Amino acid sequence: MGIDQIVQQIQYILAPAIMISSAGLLLLGFQNKFSSLFNRFRMLNQERRLLIEKTNKSKTENTRLESVGEQLPRLMKRACHVKNAIVLTYVAIALFVATSVLLFLNAYTKIQLIHATLSCFLTGLLLILISSFFMISEMMISFNILILEKKS
Numbered sequence: 001m002g003i004d005q006i007v008q009q010i011q012y013i014l015a016p017a018i019m020i021s022s023a024g025l026l027l028l029g030f031q032n033k034f035s036s037l038f039n040r041f042r043m044l045n046q047e048r049r050l051l052i053e054k055t056n057k058s059k060t061e062n063t064r065l066e067s068v069g070e071q072l073p074r075l076m077k078r079a080c081h082v083k084n085a086i087v088l089t090y091v092a093i094a095l096f097v098a099t100s101v102l103l104f105l106n107a108y109t110k111i112q113l114i115h116a117t118l119s120c121f122l123t124g125l126l127l128i129l130i131s132s133f134f135m136i137s138e139m140m141i142s143f144n145i146l147i148l149e150k151k152s
Contacts, residue, residue: 009107016096016103016121023096023128027089030135034082041075044068067148074145081138085131092131095124 051065102117 009103012103012107014100016099016124019096019121019124019128020093023089023093023124026128026131027086027093030082030086030089030131033138034079034086037075037079037082041072041079044072044075048072070148071145074141074148078138078141078145081134081141085134085138088127088131088134092124092127095120095127099124 048065048068051061051068054061099117099121102113102120105111106113106117
């Protein structure tokens, strides 16, 4: 095997690393969003408890309490979508790493796992696509919560 073939094989093996890096960047954003959702959920829940504790509720406090009551389940749904996107992205990263290992095995051993290699890579791409749809859905829910917040 010549140096050109070795370089080409290394390039093939490292190609999924680009997908791993991309997925890692997505994951960082998803986890930051997840963290801010948790903080927002805790803050709204605390506000809800304080509003309930007040015995002499004004109309404004009742309106705000209703708004918080509507926002909490939606925040939980957002958190579920972000969690699903995070899990799918982690699985995609694992599949991209598996793709690299399979490419290595295909190139340097007698084991030929071409279909498994392609399946791992394509499944990883599909999972990234699905996680993007979860994040799109989460963003739409987020906008609806913003509208509720504006009303109160």
